Amino acid sequence: MTRAIQDYYPERFSHCFGCGRNNPHGHQLKSYWKGDETIARFTIAPMYSGGVPGNAYGGMVASLIDCHGTASAAAFACRAQGHELGEGAEPVRFVTASLTIDYLRPTPVGKEVTITGRLMSLEGRKVRVALALAAGGTVCARGEMLAVQFRE
Numbered sequence: 001m002t003r004a005i006q007d008y009y010p011e012r013f014s015h016c017f018g019c020g021r022n023n024p025h026g027h028q029l030k031s032y033w034k035g036d037e038t039i040a041r042f043t044i045a046p047m048y049s050g051g052v053p054g055n056a057y058g059g060m061v062a063s064l065i066d067c068h069g070t071a072s073a074a075a076f077a078c079r080a081q082g083h084e085l086g087e088g089a090e091p092v093r094f095v096t097a098s099l100t101i102d103y104l105r106p107t108p109v110g111k112e113v114t115i116t117g118r119l120m121s122l123e124g125r126k127v128r129v130a131l132a133l134a135a136g137g138t139v140c141a142r143g144e145m146l147a148v149q150f151r152e
């Protein structure tokens with residue numbers, strides 16, 4: 001897939017600060033399939049530094065995990081319905097109902113990090129996703145999300 005999962009979001013759901021392609025002030029995170037899992041790459045600017053010099057504040061880490069998690073949920077749900085994003089039906093949209101994060105070690109700024117997502121379970125409108133954020137191959141944070149399909 002060359003287009004990011006977020007590139008398939010309908011226009012009206014594309015203003016998210018973390019991942020909306022139409023929000024020029026936001027992070028515009030992009031998530032992709034990688035086999036049966038998902039991946040996003042991002043370099044945190046030094047202005048998001050936190051308590052530990054040279055490292056990011058926790059909210060920034062949570063923001064990246066949050067947006068990658070809901071994008072992953074949309075992709076997992078789509079594939080479970082038997083089609084890929086962009087094929088036919090408009091992709092379903094998910095919001096975060098619950099997100100837990102374990103901060104294992106400081107996350108560096110100014111260096112590319114990867115965020116990965118793995119499907120844990122899918123039940124009706126609920127998708128549980130296991131998430132990890134790593135820098136240089138070392139996991140800095142782990143997350144677990146319950147994403148719920150948005151009801152319009």
Ligand SMILES: CCCCCCCC(=O)SCCNC(=O)CCNC(=O)[C@H](O)C(C)(C)COP(=O)(O)OP(=O)(O)OC[C@H]1O[C@@H](n2cnc3c(N)ncnc32)[C@H](O)[C@@H]1OP(=O)(O)O
Pocket residue numbers: 013016066067070093094095096097098124125126146148149150151
């Ligand atoms: C479209 C947006 C695109 C960008 C997304 C980027 C990521 C984000 O930052 S999203 C923003 C942050 N999240 C939010 O603002 C969500 C706020 N919460 C809500 O709107 C609602 O509580 C919502 C939509 C999650 C669920 O409400 P609703 O659609 O009425 O469903 P509801 O029946 O209450 O719950 C559905 C199921 O999820 C379960 N559930 C809901 N919340 C939780 C929770 N916190 N913990 C555990 N289970 C939960 C319910 O028990 C229910 O389970 P079951 O079907 O087995 O009975």
